[in-house]
Amino acid sequence: MPTYNLNVNKKNHTVEAEEDMPLLWVLRDLLDLVGTKFGCGIGQCGACTIHLDGSASRSCLIPISSVGDAKITTIEGLSEDNSHPVQKAWKEVDVPQCGYCQAGQIMTASAFLEKNPSPTEEEVRAAMHGNICRCSAYNRIEKAVNLAATMES
Amino acid sequence: MTKIQTQYNRRSFLKVSAAAGGGMLIGFSWLTGCISSEAEPKELAIPKEWFEINGYIKIGDTGMVTIYSPNPEIGQNIRTSMPMIVAEELDVNWENVVVEQAPLNTGFYQNQFAGGSLSIRLSWNALRMAGATARRMLLEAAAKEWNLTISDLTVDKGVIKEINGERSIGYGEIASKAVGIEVPKEVELKEIKDFKLISTSVKNVDGKKIVTGKPLFGLDFQREGMQFAMIQHPPAFGMKIKDFNEEEIKSMPGVKDAFIIDTTIEKPGGFDERGFQELIAIVGDSTWQLMKAKKAIKANWEVVSELENSEMHMSRMEKALESGKFKEERKDGDVDSAFKKAAKVIERTYSAPFIAHNTMEPMNFFANVTENSAELIGPTQMPNALEGSVAQLLNMPIENITVNMTRMGGGFGRRLYQHFGLEAAAISKKVGGPIKLVYTREDDMSQGTYRPTYISRYKAGLDENNNLIAFSVKGTGLPESAVFPNRFPAGAVDNYSAGSYAEETNITTGAWRAPRSNFTAGAEQAFLDEVAELAGKDPIDFRLELFDRAINNPVGDKYEYEAERYAGVLKLVKEKSNWGETKPGVHRGVAAYFCHSTYVAEVIDMVMEDNKPKIKNVWCAVDCGILVNPDAAENIIQGGVIDGIGHAMYSQLTFTDGAPNEMNFDRYQLIRHSQAPEKIEVFFVKNEIAPTGLGEPGLPPAIGALANALYGVTGQRYYNQPFTTYKPLIG
The missing domain is CATH 1.10.150.120 ([2Fe-2S]-binding domain)
Known part of the structure; x- marks a missing residue:
């Protein structure tokens, strides 16, 4: 399985995952960041929305292989002390x-x-x-x- | 003060104390955290020692108080409002309260379920008693300490004071002694007028966790060594699994095992309704790998009963409606001759399709089954039913099974049904270790337990003075009728009849937010609007006339509602919405309905914008007795209104060859933000009646008010839901 370096909530993570694994499941199953939710898996409900370089994106539709150097922000990293x-x-x-x-x-x-x-x-x-x-x-x-x-x- | 007999004894307290403080919550503490709820104490330190006063209350040596919320939280906000009721009678500062979810303990807590809008209604006295009993025990302990009687003492916000002296002591300091006090046989409850916390707006205790993405829901639950599991059920109702490419699936990356489970139990209860008993299960390392493996399943299914489709459903119901099969459930006067005498007669038929619950959090459950025990953790509205069904499935004594409830990403009735918990148990048993079963949206939407499809025919007769002299309703549906024979206008019309007939289907159905009322309110209230129009009367005045009749000279000996309270909400909504006022281009619809012991009247204002009807404002008047948490109550009523509007406008499940055509949100339409009313104002009737339902009653009348406002704005009546299918309107 390929290895990917991800920048999530300003921290670097190295994960091993199949290249088509959506970011949603990387976050939830591999990085234990379960704040991002699974709702439909087809980009229709928005429960899995994260920021990719600051833009709201559906993490259920983004394969890990396409993330590259983009900075990922999840609900857990929106602010340090829920002060957003x-x-x-x-x-x-x-x-x-x-x-x-x-x-x-x-x-x-x-x-x-x-x-x-x-x-x-x-x-x-x-x-x-x-x-x-x-x-x-x-x-x-x-x-x-x-x-x-x-x-x- | 109100005196009330306590219903529990020392033994039951000890039993639940052991459960709540001991093993049952271990491993679950990630969910409840010690002080991370919104009511995070600002000045108090974390206690070194906790004292269980009773099964609802634990007091720490610093004065911090833990209140256990007994019932499942599905978004109805009882995790905040139930502890508020305990805290009120306990006389404790809400700022010092931490809320935890109680474990399932049917021997102690009563009615640990979320259904029928009953949580607060059924537990009102028990929760008050729990607080009052603890307060009394703390007072007795202090009195003993100071050689006084409790009449020499007062309490304010968790501090006991001597009336004629200087001494004072906090609950935290006396709690260790209160544990030894005998549980009083009788306690005094506060007068309603003395409430300090109840009827004030308290914020959601999980608010901070929700906005920061902390694990709260069943889908978020994890346990060391846990594997993931998914299921595949047959693609259509009427089909059964024969076999599948087991070896190929097992060899896929991340897949540890694949097999067929049989979740049939000998004595299924009402909450064991489900689409399929036998399913393919796949177990593995990650959700994504299992999703891929699911797609690679090649299975042979066998047809075991008729593969139904939507046209078949509609014609079955229409045929039933024309037949003489109806069972008469109520009859007042002589309906047939009244219709013959009537100067004007109107008859209309209304229908609604199957719809899915579609909780945002798909079905899931954690299970860890060993030879002698089963531990289940997850989202369930009816944990004791799950416990019973798992006991049957595993052939295990009920004492060996524990069920813990997570916060739920929506319920709406869907999680009253236990199949997913049962499936998790069956899978865990087979693999011999902990698993978490996760449904995809498609699994969830195609599994069944839908809101039934309904059709009802209403007929009304007016005399030459436009008085309603005859009214009849007959309804059928798959697999039940939605007719409530003793609800309004029963009791208000001299000649009245109501009848039902249940048609058959192999599509499985279940309770969906405000069961039956979610159809009947819309049909009946749209029909009454048309009858009022035929009578040349204002729709509110027309209804009020009928309520006057029910108040002054009721027809028949039983009808379910209190006509004065019903009329009360109509009058209130009339006043608040400035009913009668006309604005250019604005069309109004009104409806009122009574269900779950609560009365709600609603007015909807619509306009045409870009050739599309648009909802502007909604006014709601609600009589649900004492309001526990007003701001949260407003939230749930607003949600109910939009939920009702959304499903009536947009949502339906249709079938081809036994399979649902809508399996995800690309084809199944749910109401979205820009389609919601711009503003919803909610007004509550103030009284001292014990609280009644709130989670459901806001929804049903919204459908009637919507249909009636749509008529104003489009000039067309809407009889069949979803309204947009018959003439696409709102985009």
């Missing part, structure tokens, strides 16, 4: 119901706000369209993203 504005806003609004999709929602929202720090409500809704919340906490997700946009990082 999106995390703070999420707690303040008390968004989660079951909580399972939240890591993916937070990773999508944080990458989006990085690129668009003062979005309109319409832009927030469009940006979050790819992340399913089965409990349908959509109104609170929106509120938290809007709140995070007003917070200093």
Whole structure:
């Protein structure tokens, strides 16, 4: 099996994996970073969203062989002390119901706000369209993203 | 004060104390952590010693309090609200409370399940008693210490004070002595008006763990030496496994074993419903390698019963509807002659398809079966049913089986069913070691236990003054009817009949959030809207007239609802939504429904935007008795509204040759963020009635209000779910 060097949450890891193994399973099964969630495996639900060089990406669709030197950030590495504005806003609004999709929602929202720090409500809704919340906490997700946009990082 | 008999004795406390403090939680502590919950104490040190006061409460020598939450957490937030109820009666500072999941212990805790929106409703008294009993024991211990009686003492936030003196002592300092106090036979509960914590908004105790990605869910559970496992069930209902390319699969990279498991048990219970008893199991090193091996399976399946399709389902139900097979479940007056006399008669038929639960966390379970024991850890809404079924499967005494509950990535009824836990046990037994079974989304969506498909026909007759004089409903479905014979408008119409007939299918079905109500509310409330229109009456006034009838002169001797509370939520939503006010381009729909002992009325505002109907605002009025945690209650009602709208608009499972055509979110549509209402306001009726259901009742009326608002905005009535299939509308 080939060996890969990955930069995950600012740390270097060497893993042995089949070249088509999606990053989702590398993170969960090989690196014990289980914050990134499995929902559908076909890039439809967004539960597995991570940042790849700062862009929100579906880790279930990214084979390890295509990652290269890209910097991977997972929910565990979004901040050191859960102080990222999106995390703070999420707690303040008390968004989660079951909580399972939240890591993916937070990773999508944080990458989006990085690129668009003062979005309109319409832009927030469009940006979050790819992340399913089965409990349908959509109104609170929106509120938290809007709140995070007003917070200093 | 309310006095209440305690229902437990010292022995049961000791039993659960041993369980909670001992082996059952070992190895599980990664989930509960000592002080990592959101209520992380800010000033208190981590205790060196803990004292079990009772099975719900453990007090540390520093005053830190652990409260065990007995029931499974599926997103209904009981892991926060159940301990709040205990903490209220215990009189402890919430900041000093740490919450842990209790182990399954049917001998001590009551009703350790998540279903029927019953968690708080059934445990309200037990939780209050647990807190009050502990408080009393702590007080007695302090009184003994100071040679006083408990009437000489007061408590505030975990500190006991002498009324006529200077002495005070914290719960942490007296806890070691309270352990030796006899459990009181009777305890005093607080007056509702004296609640300090209940009815205040408390944040989710797992909030910090959720936003930082800590392991919480069954899918996150790991154990040293554990292998992964996956299953492959037959591709269609009506098929059974014959054999498969076992040797080839076993030789694939990372695959350790592959075999067929049989999970048949002799006496299956109601929660043993499942699609398939015999399945292919593959065990190996990583999820991905197993997913690849699953794709390489070449199996021979045999057809054992009819391979059904959706057209067949619909025609079976329609045929049943035309037949005379219906069992009359309620009859008031003379419906037939009333319809003959009626000046106007209206009849409409409504249907809804099979739908899947689609919890975001797919089914999974950890199992470690040895010769003499079985340990199961994972997401289950009904842990005691799993324990019983595993005992049967393994032919093992129930005492040798432990079940622990993880936080669940959604439930909606799906995890009331035990097959995945049973399959995990069967696989672990075969390989002789710990495994974690993981379903793919496709495994989950094609396995069954779906919401049944339903069809109901409603008929109403109005007299020349537009009074409702006759009403009938008959319903069928696969495999059950959704008709509730004694719900509204039973009791409000002189001539009323309700009948049901159950049709057969080999597609397996189960409870799906607000079972039957999730269809009936939409059908009935859309029908009443049409009847009100025919009568030339405002839809709210029309309903209120009927409730007046049920209040003043009810028809028949039993009907399930309290008409005044039902009318109450309608009046409240009418006021809050400024019903009657018209805005250009805005169309409104209203609905009210009663289920799970809770009353909910909703108004939905829709507009046309870019030739598509768009939901703007929703108002909800809810009467669920005492609110434990208002902000969380609002969250779950909002979620229920969107869930109802989403499934009625977009979701369905269809079948070809026994196989579901939708197996993942590419074809199965779930509502997404931009399709949700822009704003949902929730208003709760304030009263002192013991809490009733919250997880389910917000959903059913949303479907009726949606259908009625859609009519306003499109000029078309919607009878068949999902509404978009019949005329694609919202993108």
